[in-house]
Amino acid sequence: MKHQVTIKGYHEFDAKELYAIVRHVHLTTDFMSDDFDRKFIGVEAFAKYHQELLSIYGALMLIAMSDSRPVGYLTIEVNTAIRLRHTARLTMGIVEGYRKQGIGRQLLQAALERLKETKAIEILYLMVRADHVAAIHLYQSFHFETLIRLARDTKIGTDYYDGILMRRFI
Template structure:
């Protein structure tokens, strides 16, 4: 297994895995399958090549099995912060350490960007495995966003987490 920064050449594999994530766990992402299925490969390529966005992938035998995105803030007063989002590990590869390696890659990248002092993420309050992963990497919960997401008629709370670098 290796982790690497994704580029536009990974767009088709990324889109496929992202859509799988949105179908399997609609409560875990603010975007929906219905919104992203319509994205063209060109749109996905643009996202992966965006100047101030870093999407990491974990590969097993050259197959993309996990993804995570690091997005540093760009406004002057927020440049000391970055966000991790869109984390997903294919079900077949969970509990193998891949998720941890992927988030560590995002953390390490954030440490290489001048001025970043804090990393933020949100996680569904009911996603115990993901919360445990983030806590194992020293993220701390600083609040709860009640009814943060609404999927059909069900509300989901999100925990707001931070890691001070």
């Protein structure tokens, strides 16, 4: 089922609202590897991190809106190492109840269009769990290629999962 959304930028939102949606996504899926509450100790830390991230040319944070509510996000984090500034890392999450409705596809399409316009990024990387088949198919449909499968890359409790590093040239 396709769900049409409006795509907006980070600066069109209150940090508290974005903090809530990103935290919700992290807490309602096992496919995120970051410990959100440890990484962002409150709204202020979240806002500061994203303000610094978005101050770098080429960085993005896009928000998918449905019925005036944020239902997904996509972040492009530019590598700051001097010889790697042409590369960036993609992360994305969709609110539970809106997953598998084409929202990730719309976010990814909007991000790639913006990256092509700015020409700041030449290579986009992402990590995905090997058992997250829907996400892998989405990325492959946008011409991401698998670089390597990392055995036992992610550990949840006592269970291990393989990770896949993917890349796309812009």
